[in-house]
Each structure stands twice: as C-alpha cells, then as structure tokens.
Amino acid sequence: MKGLRVAVVGATGMVGRVLLERLERRRFPVAALLPFSSGRARAAVRFKGRAIPAPAADAAALRSADVAFLVSSDEVALAWGKDLAARGVWVLDDSAAFRLDPAVPLVIPEVNAAALRADKRLVAGPNCTITGLAVAAAALHRRSGVKRVRMASYQAVSGAGREALLEFYAQARRGARSLSDADMLRAPVPGKASALPATIAFNVFPQVGRFNADGECSEEVKVRNELRKLWGAPGLALSATTVRVPVARGHSVAAWLELSRPLTPRAAAALAANAPGVTVWKDGAYPTPLQAGGGDAVHAARWRRGAAPKELAVWVVTDNLLKGAALNSIQTAEALLKKGWLRPRRPS
Ligand SMILES: NC(=O)c1ccc[n+]([C@@H]2O[C@H](COP(=O)([O-])OP(=O)(O)OC[C@H]3O[C@@H](n4cnc5c(N)ncnc54)[C@H](OP(=O)(O)O)[C@@H]3O)[C@@H](O)[C@H]2O)c1
The missing domain is CATH 3.40.50.720 (NAD(P)-binding Rossmann-like Domain)
Incomplete structure (x- = not known):
C-alpha cells in the first residue's frame, strides 16, 4: 500500500x-x-x-x-x-x-x-488512568461479570502535560536543595504550584481535574463512565479516589473488583496473562512506574482475594503516554x- x-x-x-x-x-x-x-x-x-x-x-x-x-x-x-x-x-x-x-x-x-x-x-x-485496568481485567469481566470496582490511582505528573512536569522537576530540585542531612525531619521547601492544584514534589494530593457539586473530581467521574462504555457495562458501580503522585511517567492503580461469579486469584491472573498486551508478574513481584514507564505493556500483579465475598484485588501499572x-x-x-x-x- x-x-x-x-x-x-x-x-x-x-x-x-x-x-x-x-x-x-x-x-x-x-x-x-x-x-x-x-x-x-x-x-x-x-x-x-x-x-x-x-x-x-x-x-x-x-x-x-x-x-x-x-x-x-x-x-x-x-x-x-x-x-x-x-x-x-x-x-x-x-x-x-x-x-x-x-x-x-x-x-x-x-x-x-x-x-x-x-x-x-x-x-x-x-483516559490514561482507566486504560490499564480496562485491559488487564477485560477477560475477567467477560468470564465472571465484574459488578463493582473500588480503586485508588497513583497518577504520574506527565499525565497533566508538559507544564506540570516542568513544574515537578523544578520543585524537586528546589526541595532537594532545601534539605540538610543534619535536620532530616525538617519539611522540604519545593515552592508553590501553578500548573497543578498543589505542590507535587515530596507530596501527594487527591485531586485530578476539577471538583463537582458532589465532591468528586473530574477524573473520578471519567474513569467510571469510560469503563462502563469500554466494557459495555452500563450498570457497573465504580468508586475511585484519584491521586497525583511525584512520579514522572507511569500511572498505577490499586483496584478491588467484586464479581458476579467467583474466581480464584490464580485463575484471574491466568486470564490476564493470556490477554494481548498484558504482562502478569509472578507472586511476590510487582511492577513500579519506574519499570513500566516507557514500555508498551499493561502490567498486572498481586492478584489476591479481597475482604468482600467474590472480591479480587489487583495492582496495575501502565505508561500513561503510551498505552494510556x-x-x-x-x-x-x-x-x-x-x-x-x-x-x-x-x-x-
Ligand atoms: N499526558 C497524558 O498522559 C495523556 C494521556 C491521555 C490523554 N491525554 C490527552 O492528550 C492530549 C495532549 O496531552 P499532553 O499531555 O501531550 O499535553 P501537552 O504536553 O500540554 O501538549 C499539548 C499540545 O497541544 C498543542 N496545542 C496547544 N494549543 C493548540 C492549538 N490551539 N492548536 C493546535 N495545537 C495546540 C501544544 O502546542 P505547543 O507546543 O505549541 O504548546 C502541544 O503540542 C490532551 O487532550 C490530554 O488530555 C494525555
């Protein structure tokens, strides 16, 4: 052609x-x-x-x-x-x-x-935050009917664009210079935020996007609505807290999935391992944004039982700029x- x-x-x-x-x-x-x-x-x-x-x-x-x-x-x-x-x-x-x-x-x-x-x-x-989970748990959803998701995200600064990343690096340098070995417990002084809603170096904050009248931020609404559309599951319940963390590249998600039909963690990991684009980590190992950033794969690890009946937990890391x-x-x-x-x- x-x-x-x-x-x-x-x-x-x-x-x-x-x-x-x-x-x-x-x-x-x-x-x-x-x-x-x-x-x-x-x-x-x-x-x-x-x-x-x-x-x-x-x-x-x-x-x-x-x-x-x-x-x-x-x-x-x-x-x-x-x-x-x-x-x-x-x-x-x-x-x-x-x-x-x-x-x-x-x-x-x-x-x-x-x-x-x-x-x-x-x-x-x-949205780059839901892509990893949508891919890693798609087969599980088809097999066992995910009816409820609870999740917390740990989102890289590059997800907010170039200005935000430059602000993070500038704050990290300034904050590191302000620290002394002699007084380890003194708070670093990274400086004020302008591209992001709060200081990101040496910090985390639970806000990605703007808040609505119900107190949810726009990212939390997006992940719910987009996962419903991607999976064709309009009734899916999804509760999220989306958090910005001082990581350059690579979004992480901790998720708890309540299933309609029970499945063991081992079977869930096997389903994910057979899905295209997913790398499943063996028991005891897990991906971090430093390892996953810059790569194509969706990484899934730590499949385990949750506290609720028919609930599984998983840790997913994805490059927000690439697969995201x-x-x-x-x-x-x-x-x-x-x-x-x-x-x-x-x-x-
Ligand atoms: N960052 C992520 O992880 C991520 C993930 C999923 C989706 N997205 C989405 O992808 C898009 C880009 O995000 P980004 O992080 O790459 O943002 P970014 O680093 O801020 O880049 C924005 C780009 O848009 C250009 N631009 C600005 N105003 C424009 C205009 N009026 N006409 C044409 N181009 C214009 C900028 O050009 P200049 O260089 O001239 O300023 C720059 O190339 C956004 O819609 C974002 O929501 C981002």
Whole structure:
C-alpha cells in the first residue's frame, strides 16, 4: 500500500512526541507527516531523522490528511474532530471531548475493537488512568461479570502535560536543595504550584481535574463512565479516589473488583496473562512506574482475594503516554488499516 498522509495536532506536546516516536518505531505507513502545534515561533518536531516545522493547525492541510491524531486539548478536538471526520479523514482523538458521545466509539483495540465502524471516522481513546485496568481485567469481566470496582490511582505528573512536569522537576530540585542531612525531619521547601492544584514534589494530593457539586473530581467521574462504555457495562458501580503522585511517567492503580461469579486469584491472573498486551508478574513481584514507564505493556500483579465475598484485588501499572494515549491510538489506526478502512484517499 502507498503510505498515508498523517496529521498530528499537538505534535510538540508530551503525547505528540511519543506518538511520533512510536509511529516511526512501529513502521506505521507514513508517506507525509503533517505536524501541528499551537503556532508558537520555531515549533518543530523530529521524525525519521529530519526536523519538520510544526505550525498552527491549518484547515486545508488537515482536511488533506488520511488520518489525524488529535493529541492537544478538548477545545482543539471540538474545533476539528467532527469537521475532519465528516470530510472523510479518520480522526483518532486522545482528549476527553468525545469519549462519552454515544455517536463516537471509545476504543481500546484489545478490549472492544468491535466498536469500530467503517462509517464512524471519529474514534476516541480513553483516559490514561482507566486504560490499564480496562485491559488487564477485560477477560475477567467477560468470564465472571465484574459488578463493582473500588480503586485508588497513583497518577504520574506527565499525565497533566508538559507544564506540570516542568513544574515537578523544578520543585524537586528546589526541595532537594532545601534539605540538610543534619535536620532530616525538617519539611522540604519545593515552592508553590501553578500548573497543578498543589505542590507535587515530596507530596501527594487527591485531586485530578476539577471538583463537582458532589465532591468528586473530574477524573473520578471519567474513569467510571469510560469503563462502563469500554466494557459495555452500563450498570457497573465504580468508586475511585484519584491521586497525583511525584512520579514522572507511569500511572498505577490499586483496584478491588467484586464479581458476579467467583474466581480464584490464580485463575484471574491466568486470564490476564493470556490477554494481548498484558504482562502478569509472578507472586511476590510487582511492577513500579519506574519499570513500566516507557514500555508498551499493561502490567498486572498481586492478584489476591479481597475482604468482600467474590472480591479480587489487583495492582496495575501502565505508561500513561503510551498505552494510556499515543500507543492506543496508533493500535486503533493499525486495526483500521487491517480492516482496509484506513487507506490513502488520493489516487497515486
Ligand atoms: N499526558 C497524558 O498522559 C495523556 C494521556 C491521555 C490523554 N491525554 C490527552 O492528550 C492530549 C495532549 O496531552 P499532553 O499531555 O501531550 O499535553 P501537552 O504536553 O500540554 O501538549 C499539548 C499540545 O497541544 C498543542 N496545542 C496547544 N494549543 C493548540 C492549538 N490551539 N492548536 C493546535 N495545537 C495546540 C501544544 O502546542 P505547543 O507546543 O505549541 O504548546 C502541544 O503540542 C490532551 O487532550 C490530554 O488530555 C494525555
């Protein structure tokens, strides 16, 4: 097949940069790359050893693409998503703008590739916090009917974008300098937050996104609604506390799953081990974000019984930028290629 015209809106951001790296590494058939940024001066990306300018998004160029990866913001996705799809461009959106739109498939290829449709050219990718659990426990859900999930997340700072990560590193340096061996119990002084709601270096805080009137933050609402849509389980109960932690890359989730039909921890681990994209760790071992960050796999470990009847507990770690965003979108595009739905629109 002749290669594709591939647009990336937000190519200079955190997700955009790993997306370009993975497109190259996975030999995605790129004939022409059209990278876009906010339009700031001299914005550029590297692809296949070349520096390519990344100007502001341009309607004519975007509409000429065969596929557009939107890795920018909800606002940018709302501005372009439906317009491009209506003009025949396959749009893979990593923002939250369309995830719960009933007309838009929300897809993790290993979980619900069947949601893809030839005539639905706008496809959303899920929130980076729920992706790992959605993949690791999909087979378990099919086998034993998960009816309730309780979870706490430990979310990396890169999940909040580039500004947040720069703030974390600056605070970490400042905080470390403020510490002395002589007075170990003195609190570090990392400085105030601006990109995040609270100081993140040497700290954790239970807020990801904004609070609603019921006291839930937007991430807690997203993980519930998105897992219901991904698993086709509208009645699934899910309680979450989402927490930002001083980790650069890699989201961790501790989850307790109540099942309709009982299953042993060993059988649950075996189901996960047979699922594509999942690495199950042997008893006594577990993944950390430092080990999982930068890799493609969803890591699952510590399958064990919970205190409630028919309840299992598990620890899941996933790279938020890769399987949580860029890699998932590329895998969706690869699934569309395989179906023959994504192909060059121009005669050669
Ligand atoms: N970070 C994650 O782990 C993660 C996971 C899942 C989903 N997502 C979603 O993926 C998207 C990108 O996240 P990110 O973490 O990569 O954010 P980011 O690092 O802040 O990058 C944002 C990107 O959007 C560009 N941009 C800003 N305004 C624009 C505009 N008006 N038109 C075109 N491009 C514009 C920026 O360009 P400049 O370089 O010029 O500023 C930059 O390339 C968000 O929707 C986010 O919710 C992120």
